[in-house]
Amino acid sequence: MDFKKKFAGDFSLTFLGVLIYNGALQFIIYPMLSKTLGNDAYGEILYYIGIFSITSIALGLSTANTRLVQRNNYEISNGDCMSFNFIILAIMSVACAVLLSFQKISALDIVMVIVVQALMAIRTYSEVVYKIAIAFKRYLYFYIVVTVGYILGIVIFKFCNFWWIPFICGEGLGVLFSFLFTDLKNKPFFPFASFKKYSKSATPLLISYFLYYLVMNLDRIILRNILGPESVGSYYTATLIGKTAAMIVAPLSGVIIGYLTNDDSKMDKKQFTKFNFIAVIGGLLFFGLTLIGTPIFTKIFYPDYYKEVLHIMFLVNFGQVMCFVSELILNVVLTFRHEKWQMVIQIIYAAIFIILAIVFVKTIGVLGMAIATAVANGLRLLLAIVIGYAGKDVQKPKQINE
Structure with missing residues (x-):
């Protein structure tokens, strides 16, 4: 099959799967939680969701993308990745339990947050097996199963009012599907010869993704502690469409990384320029759609x-669009620049965002968060492009058969 047609087909399947999943979250799951729990309680729940989203997605993506990028350099087994x-996860669980013990939250909720954190991390990592195999039709089925789990969970939630039920059902079914139909179950508990190499490569990415998702969800934490839980709900609602795009970028960029690391090709500066142009134009078009939608x-x-969102x-949507465009470009840069640069950029990005967000929110309220997001992501976009153009084009080594 023609490469461009296959890439377009796989990209479309991934987009459809992620769209179904995020559509269910934004149009069914979160509105139902908001309607049932009320504004203040919903704001608190978003705060807890933000905590486990930061840790679990950062861990899952860093381990998955390390396996994708480094598989051409040395043999990596499922055991290396799962052991990491x-x-x-053990470290994160202890940290999460300690952090939440200072909040007004029940012991049962603390345990369930830790369980969801673990399930979401493994579910996010499990997506790598579909990308390595270029099996994107099965990847679509995977997202459909996760979505069905969330919808089943929200139905159960209506009868018991435990907010974490949809997350347990959705993430749990996703992990179960991957264990049943992929090699995720193959010796997952034992590291092999490449564990040290793999850990050395994965750690900078883990830090960089942690910083990115920390900043992405830090708006909830800062707003809750400075302005109160209701401000979390109004700001999050304003960002929903833009953040949905940012959530879609992670798996879609995985498709691109999968193809870029699946052969001996390289991305030269001319191709990088073309990619940047497409990403920026796509971001601007999406920005227009967010203002309408x-x-x-x-x-x-x-x-x-409604009134607060208007x-x-x-500014909120502009900041979110800058966020997903810079993340897309940064993930592509990862395929031909050293992992340390992603970590450096994310550290700078996180530091600037945290300082600006705290100062602006204290000074001008919710709007200050939108300004901080736009400025910090604009800088990150600029840094990603500069690093992408710096130095010589990198030829990737030949793939090792696994």
């Missing part, structure tokens, strides 16, 4: 937040 996952979406699904949606 379990070690970091956000008021309609909010009016239908979150009418209580005041901040322009």
Whole structure:
């Protein structure tokens, strides 16, 4: 099959799967939680969701992308990756339990947050097996199964009011599907010869992804602690469409990384320029769509937040679009620049965002968070492009048969 047609087909399958999953979250799961729990309780739940999203997605993506990128340099087994996952998950679970013990949250909820964190991390990592095999039709089925799990969970939630039920069902079914139909179950508990090499490569990526998702979810933490839980709900609603795009970028960029690391090709500066142009134009087009879609979406699904959202949606959505464009370009840079550069960029990005967010939110309220997001992501986009153009083009070594 023609390469371009196959790539377009795989990209479309991935986009459809992620769209179904995120569509269910944004149009069914979160609105139902908001309607049932009320504004204050919903704001608190978003705070907890933010905590386990930071740790689990960062871990899952870092281990998956390390396996994708480094498989051409040395042989990597499933045991190397899963052992790294379990070690970091143990550390994260203790840290999460300590952090939440200072909050007004029940012991059962703390345990369930840790369980969801583990399931989400493994589910996110498990996506790598579909990308390595270029099996994107099965990847679509995987996302459909996860979505069905979330919908089943929200139905159960209506009868018991435990907010974590949809997450347990959705993430749990996703992990189960991957264990049944991929090599994820193959000797997952034992590291092999490449464990040290793999850990050395994965750690900088783990730090960089942790910083990225920390910043991506830090708006909830800062707003909750400075302005209160209701501000979390209104700001999150304004960012929903833009953040959905950012969530879609991670698996879609995985398709690109999978193809870029699947042969002996390299991305030269001319191709990088073309990719940047397409990414920026796509981001601007999506920005226009968010300005049209956000008021309609909010009016239908979150009418209580409608007036607040109208005041901040322009800057909020601009910041979110800058976020997903810079993340897409940075992930492509990862395929031909050293992993340390991603970590360096994310450290600079996180430091600037945290300083600006705290100062601006204290000074001008919710709008300050939107300004901080736009400025920090604009800088990250610039740094990613500069690093991409710096130095010589990198020829990837030939793939090792696994």
